[in-house]
Amino acid sequence: MEQGFCIWLTGLSGSGKTTISQELARRLRKSRFIEIMDGDEIRKGLSSDLGFSKDDRNEHNKRVIFCSKLLARNGVIVVVALISPYRETRAYAKEQIQNTFEVFVKAPLDVCIQRDPKGLYKKALAGEIKQFTGIDDPYEEPLEADVVVETDKEAVKESVDKILAVVRERGLLSIDVLV
Secondary structure, X not given: OOOOEEEEEEOOOOOOHHHHXXXXXXXXXXXXXXXXXXXXXXXXXXXXXXXXXXXHHHHHHHHHHHHHHHHHOOOOEEEEEOOOOXXXXXXXXXXXXXOEEEEEEEOOHHHXXXXXXXXXXXXXXXXOOOOOEOOOEOOOOOOOXXXXXXXXXXXXXXXXXXXXXXXXXXXXXXXXXXX
């Protein structure tokens, strides 16, 4: 059985995590089993009882980390697309899940606000949503991400190619998925 690993996408809401995770899955499915752990989807089920306080965010992340660890240790490629705003939590993920790659999906706040695919920034700026990351709750940018993709400057394919190149360099992909 091939070794599983985790690609942990972190960034503000609207930075492009879901878009990149879907393209990664499309490309990686050619070679292996893959699971996307998308924050919005996880909140509909596994974390439906949680809000957005720091404690609830940490618990949400711990649940995703636990599930991702189980999948990765059984040979699955796990792509996590979570805001995961706190460095401490992302460091914990790297400790718990063997071969985790932290990818900073970087986009300026004004670009994320402009994209606002779910209308959340509009609600947060109007005071309808409290503790919204990037507005009235902090986002701690990674200090040493394994990969940084800048979605306001790069095409999705370019960002995905950068991520897959690092995974391949570390010997975790046996076929070339860079096409």
